């Protein structure tokens with residue numbers, strides 16, 4: 001089967017050019033989530049596990065850039081709302097667009113534990129020794145990762161993304177779907 005490796009420049013939606021400010025705003029909730037998660041894990045366990053969590057958060061970004069973005073319609077384009085597509089074009093060659101759905105579903109699961117591990121660490125800690133500060137940190141983590149981050153993605157970052165149907169929080173909003181080639 002012929003590979004679909006067309007350039008984003010050939011499509012009308014790629015004329016969108018998100019500013020650096022937009023890209024940062026889109027990334028801030030994820031950065032906050034990783035930092036809050038690391039603090040929770042540090043307080044519940046130790047600094048080594050907290051640093052490993054930060055490394056996992058960074059690896060999650062690289063996972064996207066290396067393994068998912070090369071298959072995306074927005075690879076190499078400033079129409080990618082979080083900027084990963086531009087970074088991906090610097091380190092990876094364009095891959096077959098038509099495989100995006102399969103590649104996304106297979107790889108996105110690798111970062112799901114980032115949303116779960118701090119909560120597990122917090123529950124473990126709260127059961128052993130109740131602490132108001134741990135409770136507050138955990139509420140902040142849940143609000144950021146499960147409310148603010150998906151809200152910004154739905155309303156701001158990913159609203160025009162052709163891949164939104166494959167995203168685990170965009171799909172739940174009944175979006176119209178991705179490009180027909182995917």
Ligand code: SF4
Pocket residue numbers: 064068069072073074075076080081082083084085086161163
């Ligand atoms: S829209 Fe998502 S998958 Fe596509 S290039 Fe941007 S970060 Fe990667």
